[in-house]
Amino acid sequence: MADTQVSGRSPVFAKAIKEGFVAGALALGLFLLIVGFRTDQNIRNELVLTQRWGLLAIFVLIAAVGRFLLTAYITPWFAARSRTKRVAAVREPSSIRKYFPKIGLLLLFLYPFVVIGVLAAYNGSWMGGLQGSLKYVDNFGIQILIYVMLAWGLNIVVGLAGLLDLGYVAFYAVGAYSYALLSAQFGLSFWLLLPMAGIFAALWGIMLGFPVLRLRGDYLAIVTLAFGEIIRLVLINWTVVTKGTFGISGIAKATLFGIPFTAGDGGFAKTFGLPMSGVYYKIFLYYLILLLALLTAWVTIRLRRMPIGRAWEALREDEIACRSLGINTTTTKLTAFATGAMFGGFAGSFFAARQGFVSPESFVFLESAIILAIVVLGGMGSLVGIAVAAAVMIGGTELLRELEFLKRIFGNDFTPELYRMLLFGLAMIVVMVWKPRGFVGNREPSAFLHKRKMVSSEFTKEGHG
């Protein structure tokens, strides 16, 4: 290794310098007119040519130096790394990786208390800790977990059965509106409406499934996209029932087995002798969505070991072979649609209970796209990968709101929030280049004879719809 590096040093260096110069020249040619000159209007409406040589020099330098560094250091470093990695690939996964799901689960259960504890120590009072934790439990914890649950639900349809569904948010909307309307009209409780919302969404999944089953791939994606839009437009225009764009407000909150989270007598704080705070409800919601998400995961894990789960994955791999083995692909697809939709419905009713307000605004196509992006980014079929991706995507966008420090660099008229989506998009591109099959591309087999070996992503297929 050492020898090759010494002898390989100078040619690589020379090549890097050469490529650096070429990149610099190219950048000069490209940016000369774009960056180097700028036309401005002055007060008398005259066109004035401003020259910006300094800025041009910076652009050219960045291109030249960047190219030089890439060729001289970064590429050889990656090559060396992949060489050692190939040798190391045979090793057992490290213990952190092995126990990651368990550790992660423990952290998730402790999260609200850790946040409260840290903030209490920081503020010097319990109440300060409680109030301060509101943002972290609600904006980060609950928000991320809703998306984890939605993505795990969609994972059944997209990751396991390989049916590209771009209208998943429709089932989320069905769940949310089921709860909102039924609780407003009939005053039914959250615990009764939660399963009902899931069942309604599953029925909608079957209703969508029937006409689109003969479609595959791009066509299926387009039809599901249209379905999502139809549901949204119905919600907007059927004003008699849904109140249109005004949305439904004042939705009943969830209760802890009949104990409401209110300030008065019989409320949660009074019953347990705690000081009044809005954070209890948030913490309750946090654990509720955590349990719902875990239910999704548990059902997914169990179903994968059932014949139906294997049939889903077989469907993703090869539909014609499935039919030749006597598998009814129609019902198999429908069950995938219905199961995925059901979890979407659960998440929707939770969302309605948490917000206390639903409107069609919450169920736009972007939501579907984000959920799908989480599934793809996490690695289709992998629960851990998807959870990590949801944390990165949703937590990341929330974190990017906190870019106040950038104001110190770029001045006070700079609004960092506007760059949130740009950074977010860049990060997604980087991840997909770095890991094209998502964070966890490997597939865990559902049964084994001798030893459980992960199936490399190069063999699994994405499905054709």
Added chain:
Amino acid sequence: MVSEVQVNSGPILRVERLSMKFGGLVAVNSLNFEAKRGAITALIGPNGAGKTTVFNCITGFYKPTEGMLTLTRQGGEQFLLERMSDFVITKKAKVARTFQNIRLFSGLTVLENLLVAQHNALMLSSGFTILGLLGLPTYKAAAAQAIEKARFWLEKINLVDRADDPAGDLPYGAQRRLEIARAMCTEPELLCLDEPAAGLNARESAELNKLLLDIRDETGTSILLIEHDMSVVMEISDHVVVLEYGTKIADGTPEMVKNDPKVIAAYLGVEDEEMEELIEQAEAAGADDITAAVDLLSTDAIHELEETKADVAPVELVATGPVAPLKPTSPSSAQRAAKPAVKSAAKPAAKRPSTAKAPAKPSSGAAEPVKKGATSNAIAAPRGGVPDRLIDIKGIGPVNERKLNEHGIYHFDQIAAWKKADIVAAEAYLAFDGRIAREDWIGQAKKLAKAASAKPAGNAKPAGKKTGGAK
């Protein structure tokens, strides 16, 4: 040969008047054949003959344009396959299939592939997932049993060690075997294999032979097989059906089929120009049999063959060839068949669909039992064992029918294909002068042959018709 477990001795599959048209293209034309229970039936023919189309009709992937496919299960239950959808055929009628281009679930492990095949049985025992989801012990037992069954088949195909590897990671030959094992895990009564030996080397195809014979003898599963590798077909099949341009041209034991001049011509092909040349020569020489002319021409062809040594394919077809160093079932017959094959192989470009016209079929291979002075298209035995009723032609009585049969004429299409020289030859042994032309035997025979091919029990189509080639 037939396994002892059999109770029901009727044919497992009866194909009657099966036709499949894709727009103007007739892929399968009024095909009739039977697959015997507990036997291996091979479906062979040149590329594009419609073999895979027949398979797709049987397994429900295509809906046939016409015809009836009757599958009779062990217990006597009958299924009309043309009315059932593909997965129901596997589920209820117990027909399993493999594919020409392997269709494994490459991202699932080898074991999982075999478990997916047991889907329907496992679905039942898991109470359609609901009971299984609750963790009831019945499902656990069934799942363990399914794994045991998978292990049994993995042992059969020598893949136990690789059970936990992804199926896409297996070498090609192992993937072929796994596909067969996967089909067997559905517990079929009829196993349809689409070119199982394609791409296998000699040792692997010998293993495949053993596996297929094992399946037939131990499980009593009937096998229907499409194959180009004659070492597999001739070695293991009990019955062979030959297709060309969607029409059955021969049907019988491997021995019968490989000596059938039509089959040889279909596989080897005879050039059009050479055909015309042959006929001209024959007419010029006034010969009553063009076999001599074929011999004359083919001496050149043999030289050409030896010189170029291009594809040995034509010989391989009949003589179990150099590709597969397996012992042919009976070397003598193979050699005998090889001789006329080489003779008639005017060009070694063999696998091309034949453009042959019927009378050019070399008769020497089958000519032994036929009396001297026979016409060029005489055959040793009636195809399918049933001669046509030649007395239906006006002018042919029982005596003449017997005489014709003695000279190797059994079918209308043979008479229909007679040329001038043949008429002279036939009139010689029938002691007729000009009656054949006067009574228009050929015209009558053509009509009757057409009618016969349209009837359900009809025999092969008029041979002269297939010159049209694929549309």
